[in-house]
Amino acid sequence: MTTRILPAVGDPDAARAIVTLLSQLPAAEPAAPVPDATTLLDTLARLAADSIDELPEVVLVHERIGPVPALELIREVALRFPAVGVVLVSSDAGPGLFSAAMDSGARGLIGLPLSYEELAARVQAAAQWSVGVRRHLGRGAADAFPAGPGGRVVTVTGAKGGVGTTFTAVQFALAAAASGRRTALVDLDLQAGDVGSYLDVQFRRSVADLAGIQDISPRVLQDAVYDDASGLALLLAPADGERGEEVDDRAARHIVAALRSRYELVVVDCGTQVTGANAAAVEMADVAVLVTTPDVVAVRAAKRMVRMWERLQVRKAEDTAMVVNRWSKHTEIQPALIEKITKTRATRTPVPAAFKELQAVVDAGRVQDLDNRSTVKQALWTLAGELGLLSTPDTAATAAATPGASLAVRASGPVARLRRGREG
Incomplete structure (x- = not known):
């Protein structure tokens, strides 16, 4: 030879x-x-x-x-x-x-x-x-291995617990895979990661097994990744939460860079807590998504998150895409107001409040089986296209766009409370 x-x-x-x-x-x-x-x-x-x-x-x-x-x-x-x-x-x-x-x-x-x-x-x-x-x-x-600098990285972070961070990250990854992109989904919610539970996956290897390895070769990476039947390559959070401490910011950079060199898209579930590992991922990301719900507590938490990112020089607020989950046209706090308060960029497509559509698949741990007629799935897959995560802007799997939200502001109630706390 x-x-x-x-x-x-x-x-x-x-x-x-x-x-x-x-x-x-x-x-x-x-x-x-x-x-x-x-x-x-x-x-x-x-x-x-x-x-x-x-x-x-x-x-x-x-x-x-x-x-x-x-x-x-x-x-x-x-x-x-x-x-x-x-x-x-x-x-x-x-x-x-x-x-x-x-x-x-x-x-x-x-x-x-x-x-x-x-x-x-x-x-x-x-x-x-x-x-x-x-x-x-x-x-x-x-x-x-993609030529050049590699694939794109998108991070999904929650303003607080319970806003739908993991569900959003999983649906983004499923949409990208359905569009034909080689996609990896990484769980960097190191102590409480639920990606495996949402997809009914049990796998003994995790992201912690790559911590401390300087030379993450393709073989080493493949041994830690689970190739799911959904088409996703999964790198899960450790089953023992205390092992999450092994993944520091340096390890996270090496791991994300190694995945980026092999996959066209890397979706990272960063959870809701700021750690060195997920802060490094957000800093590296081509697209950083922050998920909130349209309520006072969550929006204030979103504001705290982006302010912390700015203080730590992780990410500027204006470079952050805000996804509003569990939205309805009757909600007093609309996306435009959230955008104004947090100084982020609200996405055009809010995700409707329709938990009944999700309950069966979430309880079964099979969110990949969510019906295509689900309005939540349609909105999230449309969002994936809006954020540039799909191989083409329109694919057969991509849902129709959800009507945009309008600003609805009243002088009292939760909107007024948010305004009073805007500088707090």
Whole structure:
């Protein structure tokens, strides 16, 4: 088998020396060196856009590559192109750098000056690992790993408990999967996650099993993910809530980035409490959704949540999409008022108050079986299209739009109470 090798070397003399030695390796096919990190990532993205099979088996990263540090570049390549074996070339071959390189996703470290024997051994090991990953995946199509920065991430957070956060996240994910997108649903409500209960899934692995793993390879990720019959890939919260403490903000970033590199859409249920893990997810998200109900307590909680996000520099209020659940035209607190109070962007489609439609499937733990005629399902799937979560704006599975809400304000009652507390 021919091993394709792409050197990333900024120094011309070092590049010539590496290519000369690579050319002497049996069955090696060295490509022209790329001079910097940007060119390397662009080259890999262009190759992956055609087919994963077009990617080189091995990438050599020289310690003096720029403009980003070599270890950061290795981490980026490992996350975006997990089937490529990355090897660091450095004058420091000590255990400290070796450990840091492995943590960043490298498959080996070669010391300078180069020796033929060490170069051959490290390249062969990285190439065998790369081939094994691609064989394990059982696919060579471009959809194995999306090219470029990866798929989209949407987080769903509740203003308070009981507003319908998990149900909303699950329906968004089901809608995306029905539209043809490869979708992962992650439960980052680490102590009280109910995604598994809503979908009637029992699985011994959880998001906590990925905490502390720096090199989340496709195989490691697949072992932790449950492939549900609904078409969703599920990464569940730990069954033992105390294990949620193992998932800190750094672990959450690695986990979400690894999922993003493999799936077209990653839906994250962040629960209702702000932790380091779900704050990191909200910060990374392409779309951050906050769910509230149209009552005084929930709207005030929503306002507190967005203010906290702003203080922690997690998310600006105006960059947050507000979903109003359990809405009716008779509700005094309408979406436009909630938008004004929280300074978020209220979605066009509110979700109607129709719990009777949901009770049977929720009690059975089978929300994927909710009838297509359900007004709640129609609204949530329409919202998924509005938020850009579907492969096309209109699919056969997407429900018809729910009529928009109008502002109804009176001088007394809950609206007046909200106005009085607006600056509180």
